[in-house]
Amino acid sequence: MNAIDEMVRLLKRLPGMGEKSATRLCYFLIKSDDAFVEKLGESIRDIKKRISTCPICGSFIDESGCPYCNNPERDQSLLCVVEEPQDVMSINQSGAYNGLFHVLGGSINPLQGIGPGKLKLQELKDRVSEGRIKEVIIATNPTEEGDTTALYIRNMLRENNVKISRLASGLPIGGDLGYADKTTLIRSMRGRVSYSSVPDEID
Amino acid sequence: MNAIDEMVRLLKRLPGMGEKSATRLCYFLIKSDDAFVEKLGESIRDIKKRISTCPICGSFIDESGCPYCNNPERDQSLLCVVEEPQDVMSINQSGAYNGLFHVLGGSINPLQGIGPGKLKLQELKDRVSEGRIKEVIIATNPTEEGDTTALYIRNMLRENNVKISRLASGLPIGGDLGYADKTTLIRSMRGRVSYSSVPDEID
Numbered sequence: 001m002n003a004i005d006e007m008v009r010l011l012k013r014l015p016g017m018g019e020k021s022a023t024r025l026c027y028f029l030i031k032s033d034d035a036f037v038e039k040l041g042e043s044i045r046d047i048k049k050r051i052s053t054c055p056i057c058g059s060f061i062d063e064s065g066c067p068y069c070n071n072p073e074r075d076q077s078l079l080c081v082v083e084e085p086q087d088v089m090s091i092n093q094s095g096a097y098n099g100l101f102h103v104l105g106g107s108i109n110p111l112q113g114i115g116p117g118k119l120k121l122q123e124l125k126d127r128v129s130e131g132r133i134k135e136v137i138i139a140t141n142p143t144e145e146g147d148t149t150a151l152y153i154r155n156m157l158r159e160n161n162v163k164i165s166r167l168a169s170g171l172p173i174g175g176d177l178g179y180a181d182k183t184t185l186i187r188s189m190r191g192r193v194s195y196s197s198v199p200d201e202i203d
Numbered sequence: 204m205n206a207i208d209e210m211v212r213l214l215k216r217l218p219g220m221g222e223k224s225a226t227r228l229c230y231f232l233i234k235s236d237d238a239f240v241e242k243l244g245e246s247i248r249d250i251k252k253r254i255s256t257c258p259i260c261g262s263f264i265d266e267s268g269c270p271y272c273n274n275p276e277r278d279q280s281l282l283c284v285v286e287e288p289q290d291v292m293s294i295n296q297s298g299a300y301n302g303l304f305h306v307l308g309g310s311i312n313p314l315q316g317i318g319p320g321k322l323k324l325q326e327l328k329d330r331v332s333e334g335r336i337k338e339v340i341i342a343t344n345p346t347e348e349g350d351t352t353a354l355y356i357r358n359m360l361r362e363n364n365v366k367i368s369r370l371a372s373g374l375p376i377g378g379d380l381g382y383a384d385k386t387t388l389i390r391s392m393r394g395r396v397s398y399s400s401v402p403d404e405i406d
Binding site: 021027030040051 | 205206207209210213214216217218219224226227228229230231232233235237239240241242243244245246247248249250251253254263265266267287288289292
């Protein structure tokens, strides 16, 4: 069964996909309607040709161009710095932010040989030096590497006349104190906010 | 981001795929190498054109024809009856069986309006009546529907001069008594085998 074996072999290269789930997915596709399977296949085949990265902010863009840069409906004085292009979409989908983005392409990780020179940090400095940005919001991951990168950016932009902030760390909403790890608890304790400044409703 | 949104919408129709995992898979594909993504896309797009079902046994077949029917290396006197085409591959891959197959296309399920007439039961009767089959091994699922179907087949083939057997039910190998459900325990108790007939080694 060349066709099935071949597909299973390819599907197994996807994350979290073992032999069993790949086989099951293959059968699901064989039983699905023709139009859906054809569309899905073509969508996958063409995705890399359709998606590129914005030369200014580093977000994923398609034929319609960058939806963030030079968009007059977005606040051109706010710049949110993230590690990866997918972080742009997560933050944008949250609806809590309507400014510009800057994708670093990773975080500083000496153990993996990723120094500041491998990230789009000089480009960040250049963008901020143009003078239109009023606040840089650092949204690197709350990990050791993300923290190091955030600190590096804070020092790098010290002489620029911009406000620098970082996304709050703490207990995830809907979470359970009993399941929170120690570091998260320490962070949420240190970063505790006085009751009057807690928003009444989350929208 | 039409290209990404479109792919996520399609991927979400796959089993066990939510918004988050579809989005993650989409980014994984964007970052994968061109040749792999193209091959995977084409493999999915073409799968339905390449796969059909054998008109005799009902297994999935591709351009190279049915690997079971009329294969002189397989025992033409054994017929294994299964519910779905994927069951054929599971049994074949186990290596424990080297005879012919017969796919019913489901199991008797009155609640879902699936009576015997909707399954390939008459075709089974016809194949057995040809006289070359010596044993019919019923490999329907160990569920209420599978049991009903097995019983139906046993009655249907009563007048044919064939041995009829059914796959053994019991504790799965590597399982834990504490996690076995009641019905499995009852089945494995009722179907207990005397020690001398237990094979020393499982190959």
